[in-house]
Amino acid sequence: MQTTTSDEREEFRRAVRGFLAQASTEDEVRRLMADPVGYDRGTWQRLTGELGLSALLVPESAGGQGLTPVEMAVVLEETGRSLLCAPAFSSAAVATLALRCADRSLTGPVLSGLAAGSTLATLASDQVPGRAVTAAEAPGGWRLSGAVTHVLDAHIADLLLVPVTADGRVRLFAVGTGTEAVEVHRLSVLDLTRKQFRVDLSAAPAQLLDDDFGAGLEAALDGAAILASAELLGAAGRCLELAVAYALEREQFGRPIGTFQAVKHLLADCLSAVEQMRAAVGAAAEFAGPESDPAERAEIASVVKSYCSEAAPRVAETLIQVLGGIGFTWEHPAHLYLRRIKSLEMMYGNAARHRARLARTLELEPA
Amino acid sequence: MQTTTSDEREEFRRAVRGFLAQASTEDEVRRLMADPVGYDRGTWQRLTGELGLSALLVPESAGGQGLTPVEMAVVLEETGRSLLCAPAFSSAAVATLALRCADRSLTGPVLSGLAAGSTLATLASDQVPGRAVTAAEAPGGWRLSGAVTHVLDAHIADLLLVPVTADGRVRLFAVGTGTEAVEVHRLSVLDLTRKQFRVDLSAAPAQLLDDDFGAGLEAALDGAAILASAELLGAAGRCLELAVAYALEREQFGRPIGTFQAVKHLLADCLSAVEQMRAAVGAAAEFAGPESDPAERAEIASVVKSYCSEAAPRVAETLIQVLGGIGFTWEHPAHLYLRRIKSLEMMYGNAARHRARLARTLELEPA
Amino acid sequence: MDRLLHELRAFLETETPRFHEKWEDRADSWEARCDWQRTMAAGGWAAPAWSPEHGGRGVGVAELLAIEEATAASGMPALPGMLGLKNVGPTIAAWGTEAQKRHLAGILTTDEVWCQGFSEPGAGSDLAGLRSRAVRDGDDFVVNGQKIWTSNGMYATHMELLVRTDPEAPKHQGISVLLVEMDTPGIEVRPIRQINGEAEFAEVFFTDVRVPVGNLLGPLNAGWQVTRTTLGHERSGVAIFTARFEKQVRELIADHVPDGDRPPLPPALVDRLVGHYIEARVLGMLSRQMMSRLAAGQDPGPEQSVIKLAWSEALQRLAGTGFELDGLDSIAAEQGTDPGHEYLTARSATIAAGTSQIVRTILAERVLGLPRG
């Protein structure tokens, strides 16, 4: 595990931000939103090559950089800020972190492929009610059947990471896509910059990655909640910048609307929210890896995800309110941020779910 | 049952307001706050005599005016507005309404005494946990033992109206004060303009007023919640007036603070709250009497009491915020309003209790 | 009142099945809705508040609300000419010449579909800051400028247009109203796509558009007062919104009452639904108070702005709760659905027809008497 100093992280942030300012412009985001594939392979190769994004969380033993969720949080703040359309969140962040939470003896080759940028993976942890995935061991290996949904980027992923629960034990499997046993159905999405899918598995061949993934799955989902919070921070921070810029420029009643106290106070509350999100994400990212104490990780994940899930939508909504009519048009990017933020709000536990878990942790509700 | 037109009610309101502007000045309120008796007998006699306050809710058959809670709500809006220190709320409103909800054949003489102003009564419906009141029938009549608390104006009441539950049946008793069997203990209070007491009953002689008061008690408590909402409206409306007057007069940064948008918007939200409280109290008062449908009364009582219990404190808190430091001093009347409002918030069901009941009514929670 | 509602219900009972038989699965189409408006107009129900000479019944506000509620309950589509019936028609009736009043018949029958050209890109909340100009040239005004957020702009045949006719006067005093045919040369209409993907508004561009002087509505430079007639009518419509809002809340709650199929909601969501119910009930009481004041011939008081403020904020919160109740389906669901649509749509509630900030300022200055900043 490498650690970085805060100066190194700021330098890294500048590099990522500089790259995305060129590669993830509003025009490019809108082009990819409308595109069924939804990401640019050239840009992705540069992100993995020049910036080492897909190797960031991969251990050095598997050919990665062996960095931590703290550095990944810096990346995701920037991908949220620039609405990047690419499998950075699904594959390089969440799926890679999930693999880091699994048995190292079995995940090495998969992690090497991810680090090299030759493999894309996605975590498929949401099972369709009534069609839970089951795993059967056959002579040729394991086969999975059932359906998973809300799977990010399943149309471009090479591997689905599927946790399966049976007899009180959770196993983690890798399922290769591109066979007839794996049917990928596109869902209608709120966040147009990130595609989601239902995937039907019909005795799909699968590789067992971890025979006892119970604690690993908890770690992966709590880590994912913290990583999602980092994207929420980045997107909300950008909303605040857009709102301030508009308040300085737009005139009503003969003066910039930023001179009106009502606008000032709305934006001051957003600043307060963004600064609190920033401190919370910074503190929580230290706990987002598999090495941290599970109880501490769960607690801080619920604190930061519930805070950001409530604060970030408020900031995006305020942006639209300050913009007025123009904020309600398709042409203005405000709704693209609102859509991403509202989607991230619901992913890996919305505020209500994390608050309910905290109520149990605090013993205000029975466990 | 007499009904009045809205013009008549406005004329009546002007009469009550004019009287209280003279009789319940801030100096007088502060004098009575510090006084252990806490009300002025001369003023009370004029309220009952000239304005017929204690006879208002008493049926004509018992020598009263036979008016409705609609007219009483007008009075209570004014007593809340002027912080009147007198048993208007406890005796003329709540206790009289409770008697109206009881068996008419037995309550006549008590109601006559109330109408004439020669008797003061108070409803004692809060029983001390572990010391619930029990009723025993002895040769000389009923005797009550146990303790009730949060009893308004018990130190000046001639009669305590005590509901007693036994074997699934509720009975209503009248207990005369002034005997050794009735010990009245003064409580420390938040609202200094209205005294409260714990009362210990030791085989206290009691008169049975209603042998089957179950539905009557529900009606009385729901009616009381609506009457309390009328006082909340009056007090909150006055807070808004005080805040507006201060915003027009106080200068900061070289101009009246009422020119600042932040102050304007705080006060606009208060105006919205007060107007909504006014409409809600007006609509609910029509249902506050014993004649209305119990389910409709319960529903509207919970709507109006939970709304006013949340809205009125916001208005009083905003008054203090707008006043700034001066609002935090004992000398300014703001805290007297805040104290009365926060007390009324908790009486006859706070917002949480009424919201929980609505959740059951709406079948979102099991009954 | 009872007799009136009885007549209306009988009318609806007869006409509703006929309509459905005729239009089948195209009942929501523009043509079907126009057809329905003609049927309603023939029965005298399209604009019951208009005077009988113009095809109405001259009913008061209380009757009007009852009629609207009964019509809404029938489940029939909204009338497509609503802006003409509610806003433009009454303004023409109040200010128009006899020649101009001939538009009223067309409004009733959908021969004329009207829109309103009020908002401009540079003047959102500051409506009186509009810059579109009309310059007199012989018997015409020549109009140049741009309008935005024009409801029904894509369908309209006519526009009630607000233009600056005296650029030297203080901003409220140099404005006039022109009645404009949308096929006049020089008018270009472009749809505005909204964040929810719909396009119910348009931008309208005017380049040297010639409008006959006879199309001036009301006195020259008195456009601000003329428009107030219309805005007043628009505002009283909030009473109908609150009635619909109560219904919406009740329906959302009914959809989440636990039963065999539906588990109980988490307690925090139960409490939020109860909160919405309380808000909706109190708003309903406020709006009935306003209607009964209007019915008694009194001024509406501060209620209309209070209702607009409280209703729009409450509606937005309700959409937020609906979003949360739908869980992950609000962000991704099977093809053919539109996840988050209502949440996105509700963003406009606190912006359109006066932002919440503007309404608060209006309440503080006009009702509470606080000084302008």
Added chain:
Amino acid sequence: MDRLLHELRAFLETETPRFHEKWEDRADSWEARCDWQRTMAAGGWAAPAWSPEHGGRGVGVAELLAIEEATAASGMPALPGMLGLKNVGPTIAAWGTEAQKRHLAGILTTDEVWCQGFSEPGAGSDLAGLRSRAVRDGDDFVVNGQKIWTSNGMYATHMELLVRTDPEAPKHQGISVLLVEMDTPGIEVRPIRQINGEAEFAEVFFTDVRVPVGNLLGPLNAGWQVTRTTLGHERSGVAIFTARFEKQVRELIADHVPDGDRPPLPPALVDRLVGHYIEARVLGMLSRQMMSRLAAGQDPGPEQSVIKLAWSEALQRLAGTGFELDGLDSIAAEQGTDPGHEYLTARSATIAAGTSQIVRTILAERVLGLPRG
């Protein structure tokens, strides 16, 4: 750091029982608290941030916070001379002459108790609008005017007084700081009774009060900058407030965990307590972020105003929840209690040291760069 805390804990373990033995049930009295401050001062713990030459240890912010937390955890009373130790002392150390720096020893030992004369009745949030005047007359300034909201005003022996010394200058440029002995003729002190019944503040009246010219702190008419030193120190104290706030929230929750005696809370209150917990945890993270920035020698960034804003609003909401949790006992309880006391006290959180409205305006203008209105 560890060595320092080890030394402090050893010190507290020795001194705490001695103190309690000596003062018994008078441990909260003014005399006892002064005695405790002298003990702390003797150990070098009363003002650890002061430089060693003045009796401190010259520790940085991180150490200071750790010391404060450890001291608070010991349950000992707050030091009575806190205003002198935290605010006045550092200002004198930064701006004072050698003669003025002799006050520092007295501040440490409580021989001198200092208050600050800043707020005035006519200038609440507009601190620079103060009108108390000092006019030079020979070797003295002659002071006339009135101060309000003076903490510790009833106990103080000295005051750091803000006065206008140039009425012609722009309001921030005509202010000076004087060090004033409270027993100077012409000073009258009256307690202010607050809405919670307490009187921790005073009004102070000045009538022809003569203050020697040598008592001017810092340059003439530079009082605004001199005062900023003090306010800066006051603000960094918010980090300590957030640590206390986390503790308060945890205690309130612990008091309501259901057990044999206590039934479970209604769900809406559970959710509110969880909300307070989240707020407190996030505020704690923000304040640790600020402290580590300060410890690294960086500027504090916008955190201090954000913390003041969020903390004061959160504290007030927490008091509201506490009020509700106490049920009817918050409005009436047995003699000797003080129903609603904490709720009333919390009203000042969003007013004192800058109203929430002022802090929002400061954030918008100074951090976000929005123009002044």
